Amino acid sequence: MHEPLITPVILCGGSGTRLWPLSRKSFPKQFVPLLGQKSLLQLTLERVAHLGDSVLAVAAEEHRFMVCDDMASAEVPGVLLLEPVARNTAAAMALAALQVAGDVLLLFCPADHHIPDVDGFTRTIRSGRAAALSGALVTFGIVPSFPSTAYGYIQQGASRGADGSFRASRFIEKPDGELARQLLLAGDNLWNAGIFLCRADALLTALQQHAPDILAVCREAMRAAKSEVAPGGYTFIRPEAETFAACRSQSIDYAVMERHNDVAVVPFAGQWSDVGSWNAVADLLPADAEGNRVGGQGLAHASHNTFIHAPHRPVVALGTENLLIVDTPDAVLVAHRDRAEQVREVVARLEASQCIQAVTHRKVARPWGWYDSLDVGEGFQVKRIGVKAGASLSLQKHLHRAEHWVVVKGSAEVTCGERVFLLEANQSTYIPIGEVHRLHNPGMEELEIIEIQSGNYLGEDDIVRLQDTYGRVSA
Structure with missing residues (x-):
């Protein structure tokens, strides 16, 4: 008898402002x-890929191509459910359950957790399968x-049998220091990891019982959802935006x-972090004899318990x-x-003061690649642009x-007007104001x-798109 497959659902929402900049x-x-060359999402995808045939990702519309990139890097097939606005985990999970329906087992995982013990x-996860198949929310x-x-904490109750699952007695909000110590000493309380395993129909039944308004809106939004096959073979599912916004x-x-x-509830004794703060990031690095944790080109001298994130240039902490x-090309945090x-x-x-660095990096991801704003001044801007193999910017x-x-x-x-021509390294061209143009990478490398932009207005919204592979035509 084959074990039932699990469909991993990766919850890719969240703004991550606690790890600014x-x-x-x-x-x-x-x-x-954050950890080596792979993103937390890619590591999550690799961790769950073998549990089922494909993955369902619930993500924001504006992040869809970044999710596709990580899915391609992890070599994971799947579908993307694109939320027009963020409505927290109850709605996100409802959308996923409505998409698959039936008694399919769904494993809901946040995209940004660090769990190095994959085995x-x-x-x-497999020890929670029997309870989930019986209809429990695990x-x-x-x-x-x-x-x-x-x-938050979950109090572990009586055993449910030989499968290793227990009854969840109660959920406890984030405690103060004294209560946290009491919970730890009691020995029957677990950190709430926000990871769930359940049948799709069991989740829908529970939502109908406890949050029927959320389920009703999500059902209506999914009934009017539109589907699109995106570059790379991934499918985008878009719930009806106006309905879902309510x-x-x-x-x-x-x-x-x-x-x-x-x-x-099923206990997990391995290493885990939600990487929810810079303290949590620091704790993932080894400490020296003085408790300093240093990444990249950082140097802690005569310092104690100092964390330095310095991937781009030398950053020295002296006597701290x-x-x-935390050092980035356009913003520094000292806390x-x-x-x-x-x-x-x-x-x-x-953000309230309209500081662009609050929300956007100097280097910006695009579906075709990326651009990095190197310099800007009165009437000019300089960018470094990377285009993926085979990719094109819009005709614009x-x-x-x-x-x-x-x-x-x-x-x-x-493409510049009526001309189409090739340029190699160290060659250049000029695109006049108002000229229709396109940049395409015909090669196998980036x-x-x-x-170099010049003109009286250099905003990103000065783009009239005439043709576009990514559905962004504006004229």
Whole structure:
């Protein structure tokens, strides 16, 4: 008898503002290569890929191509459910359950967790399968290693049998320090990891019982959903936007789990982190004799308990103590370790003051590749642009700027008005204001160019798209 397949559902929402300036709304932490060369999303996809035939990702519309890139890197086939607006985990999970329906087993995983013990994780998930098949909503709790105040807790009740699952007695909100110590000493409380396993129909039944308004809106939005096959063979499913926007925003814990009478919990004793703050990131690195944790080109001298993230240039901490130092090309964070949870408040202030670095990196991902804004001044802007093998920018024109292109790597096929021609490394061309043009990479390696823009307006919205592979035609 074959074991039933599990369909992993990766929840890719979240703005990741607590990890600013590395994580920003336009490029949240799940897409950032925090640990080595792979993003947290790619690592999550690789961790769950063998559990089923394909993956279902629930993501924001603006992040769809970044999700596709990570799915391609992980060599995982799948479907993307694209939320027009964020409405928290209850709605996201409802959309996924409506998409697959029936008694399919769904494993809901956040995209931004760090779980290095893949084999142990897989065994834990499989030990919850029997309870999920019986109709229970199964959650997974982390055996706590210290009295954390950053996580919610699940009290582990009586055993449900030989499968290793237990009854979830109660859910406990993030405690203060004293309560966290009591919960740890009691020995029957687990950190709430936000990972769930259940049958699709069981989840829909629970939503109907406890949050019928959320389910009704999601059902209506999915009834009018539109489907599109995207470049790379991935399918985009778009719930009807206006309907879905009216959905109430609530977490699955509040909406269902804390109120349902058939919730099981399975303990996981392996290493786990939700990578929810810079302290959590720091704890993933080895410490020196003074408790300093340094990544990249950082140097801690005569310092204690200092974390440095410095991937781009030397960053020196001299005589510091209990600091978090995070360096990026266009913003730097220096914070006391006790204030790590307040980073999101700083981001809110920056955003309120219309500081572009609050939400956008200097280097911006695009479906065709990326661009990096190197310099900007009165009447000019300089960008470094990378185009993936075989990819093209839209056929477009600009009403307020001209552009000079210099190829620095690879081959460029340039459309400029009626002409189509090739440029190789160290060759250049000029695109006049108002001229219809396109940049295409015909090669097998990434194309890189330097683009110098000149004109009286250089905003990103000065683009009239005439043809586009990615559905962004504007004229």
